[in-house]
Amino acid sequence: MIHILQCAARTLDLSAPVVMGVLNVTPDSFSDGGRFTERDAALRQVQKMLADGAAIIDVGGESTRPGAAVVSAQQELDRVIPVVEQISARFDTIISLDTSTPEVMRAGAAAGAGLINDVRALGRDGAVQAAKDVGLPVCLMHMQGRPSTMQSAPSYQHVVDEVLAFLVERIDACVDAGIAREALLIDPGFGFGKTDQHNLALLAQLENFAALGLPVLAGLSRKSMIGRLLDRPVEDRLIGSVALALMAIERGAKVLRVHDVKETMDAVRLWQAMQPFMERKE
Ligand code: 7PM
Numbered sequence: 001m002i003h004i005l006q007c008a009a010r011t012l013d014l015s016a017p018v019v020m021g022v023l024n025v026t027p028d029s030f031s032d033g034g035r036f037t038e039r040d041a042a043l044r045q046v047q048k049m050l051a052d053g054a055a056i057i058d059v060g061g062e063s064t065r066p067g068a069a070v071v072s073a074q075q076e077l078d079r080v081i082p083v084v085e086q087i088s089a090r091f092d093t094i095i096s097l098d099t100s101t102p103e104v105m106r107a108g109a110a111a112g113a114g115l116i117n118d119v120r121a122l123g124r125d126g127a128v129q130a131a132k133d134v135g136l137p138v139c140l141m142h143m144q145g146r147p148s149t150m151q152s153a154p155s156y157q158h159v160v161d162e163v164l165a166f167l168v169e170r171i172d173a174c175v176d177a178g179i180a181r182e183a184l185l186i187d188p189g190f191g192f193g194k195t196d197q198h199n200l201a202l203l204a205q206l207e208n209f210a211a212l213g214l215p216v217l218a219g220l221s222r223k224s225m226i227g228r229l230l231d232r233p234v235e236d237r238l239i240g241s242v243a244l245a246l247m248a249i250e251r252g253a254k255v256l257r258v259h260d261v262k263e264t265m266d267a268v269r270l271w272q273a274m275q276p277f278m279e280r281k282e
Contacts, residue, residue: 003215003254005137005183007094007114012055012137014215014254017268020056020096021049021261022221023083030082039086046087052262056255057091058117059083060098070148073101081107088112096139102130109134117217119143119192121170128177139185139217139255140170144193151193159198160205163188168212185255187217196225203247210252218248219257221264242267 003014012018025042046057059080071079076099087095088111097108100120105127108116114136121140122128131138142163144154156162167186175181186209188202209216226232226240238260245256246267258264 001213005115005185005215007137008109008112010092010094010114012094012115016272017249017254017256018055019053019261019264019268020058020217020255020257021046021052021054022058022257022259023049023060023087024259025059025079025083030079030086042083043086043090046091046093049261050091050093053265054093054261056094056096056115057087058096058098058257059087059113060117073103076101076104077107080104081111084108084111084113100124100127102126105130105134105136109136115139117141119147119189121167122174123170128174128179131174132177132179135183137183137185138174138179139187140167140174141187141217141219142166142189142192147192151191154193154195154198156198159194159201160208163202164208164212167209171212171214181214185215185217186212187219190218190220191223191225196228199223199225203244203251206248206251206253210254215254216248216252217255217257218245218253220244220248221256221258221260238263246271 005012023042023046030039049057084095094114095112096115096117097113098117099105100118105116116131116136116138118138119141120143122131122138144150171184174184188209190199206216221241222234222237226237227234230240232240241260242263245258245264248256249268249271256264
């Protein structure tokens with residue numbers, strides 16, 4: 001399978017796995033009222049993630065954490081657009097816009113974003129049209145429920161089949177609206193309305209997602225399933241995160257969304273070094 005995505009002016013080659021670094025931005029670090037040191041810290045974090053080998057920087061303005069408050073479109077614009085502008089002006093990288101909001105997709109694309117990462121799989125009114133209009137690749141993620149309540153009682157008959165069926169339906173909706181199938185990525189959405197058992201089943205069966213023929217993104221970094229399975233607080237989930245990331249690329253994931261770029265890249269590079277000696281090649 002050849003996956004080359006055109007992300008605005010840049011090309012993303014997914015013939016080998018790549019790392020997407022998560023940018024932590026405090027809500028006002030880029031606004032006019034934000035402290036210079038906060039903005040500076042965020043830009044230094046971008047610089048470090050790029051030096052460590054990240055191919056993509058993921059920027060989000062709406063917290064999707066369980067129980068998170070809803071953010072207005074204007075608040076999201078105020079938070080995200082200055083960040084995208086700054087990164088775009090200073091660094092040669094692909095900026096992923098973590099948003100479900102059509103206005104943010106349009107403004108973010110104009111500000112220099114190269115990819116849309118939507119945890120609602122373009123489910124909001126006008127989102128499919130906005131994504132089509134801006135012409136950027138889109139990552140479609142599965143979520144059961146809404147961020148505020150999704151972890152209260154996740155329930156599936158057959159989690160893998162249901163998540164696959166959802167993603168197929170969203171792929172079809174995008175293609176029907178005129179978005180090229182080749183511009184789509186898919187993501188089972190680890191932690192988004194899933195128990196640990198659901199997450200483990202999805203990871204174990206990740207090859208079924210890769211079999212759809214679209215690049216698979218896996219976001220496992222520091223997630224609470226690692227905390228529960230290993231009894232580790234969030235600041236002690238690095239080894240667990242890298243272990244799960246490696247299991248994901250072994251099962252065909254092409255983009256790893258992570259907080260710890262350097263350590264994940266070490267695992268990716270060792271996996272890559274081994275590939276010429278594998279019987280079955282990617
Ligand atoms: C609980 C759930 C806590 C999610 C924290 C998070 C993903 C994402 C996020 C993902 C894609 C976090 C997240 N996770 N986008 N955004 N895939 N495509 O760890 O798994 O930051 S938010």
